[in-house]
Amino acid sequence: MSRTIEDLLAASMREEVAGLTPAPDLVARAARRRRQRSRARLAASATGTAGIAAAVAIAVTVPSAGPGANRTGTGADRTGGSAASSPRVRLVAAMITSAQLSYRLHLVNTSTLPGHRGTPTSPRRDLITWYADYTGVYNPRTSSGAGVNIMRLQSGTLGNPKFYGKVDGHMQVRIIGDHYYTRFSGKDQPWMTGRGALVQALVLNGGRAWSPTNGASADPAVLLAALRHLGSVKLAGKNGTGGQAVDTYDFKYHIDGDGSVKPHQLTGTIVVHDKSNLIARITMQTKVTSAQPQLGDRGWFTFRTVMTFSDYGLPVSGVHAPAGRLEQEKNLLLGS
């Protein structure tokens, strides 16, 4: 036999794969599989971004429950003389006070997969898996608000790292009652709508349900309840003087695992204006591991959310549902 090994190998390869055709539904199958993976990943994201729920908590808890929420809070606060002055009680009171006013919110949320390697030999680097940079206004009395989420390119194993973080368009967001409306920048992009609040619009972008994990529910009251009853709250310090004086509180609480994520702990810091008792900033972070690594991403994620509140009492009006064609956002978590 006189043919070279290279010749024979090339010929063998051609013969081995001759006539192969992919299944006709291969793309559809890949899309379904991708959604399955997204469920686990976004469930983890939902848990990690409970901080966004905190923002919504401020917006919704009091208006949704009316003065009753305040009574409930203060009623709990009156359980004892020492409790009435505890850091937890003061913090909850600040959240309730803040929730009664309109405000401007700047929210930055980052989800990171640390030490990711694109290939076994490539250097480790942090892979940003989710990023939100939202600025908007909200009026809790009318349950309406509007804002813009800046879209940035995420890093990826295939992407050129130098493009990481570059602005890649934006997403308009409107919140009206218990519905949100979103539209991506770009020609002929439709408005999408779904049932939910800012947190659904930004994080799940259409997922109606969160992970059932306690403490990560889309219901913002859950986070407030967590701060009231679940974890620990302590006064970390006071800074500034006069009108610039702020109190800083540290908090943490445990979040039970479920079918999507393993149990984990959420920690955070809340800065409150001392004079007005209004919240200035909430910072939250957690580390989440998927309970189903075979479906979701392996390893663990870190989540960090920073919300800055300002311009309390600013006028917010004229927020209307978009006119024209609306597309119903699909429920990602249910795979429909």
Place this chain on the structure above:
Amino acid sequence: VRSEESFEGLSALVAHRGAALLATATLLAGGPAAGEDLLQAALERVMRQWHRVKDEPEIYLRRTIYHLAVDQWRARRRRPEVLGKTEAELEVAALRAGQPDGTDALHLRLALIQGLAQLPPRQRAVLVLRYWEQLSESEAADMLGCSLGTVKSSASRGLARLREVTAAWAVEDTPKRKPVVNGAWS
């Protein structure tokens, strides 16, 4: 969140180039079923990056297939499916070869394919790039994101292993032609 309809360009790509992509994935993964799994996994990856890659999806899809084959597929340690071929299948294939010594040629081909499937993932990927895709060494290095030296050494070791596997067929050792880009032979 993108609906399935948003990947229309991807569906068209798979419709037109699916056979070639599946062939590459099959050679990398060690069999048609594993190859389809690999191709599907690569499609999922590309969907995630769709807003960035939709202008040149085939390039990204091919690159993803190779990266997955070298990276994640190694961890799965799939048993190559070609090892499972039955004697009956061999006989049918030999008859299709239409020559008296077809069985011998078929066994040589199967030995090569089996040997290829048993190589370490990077060596396998390099050989597929060089002798199936017929890329140059530098193009193969670019596709895999590794150095030219790594491609040279991987190809050398891979071919050496295949020579051992096929020693019984007395394949000539010294290459007399080298593949070049565009599929021509020098």
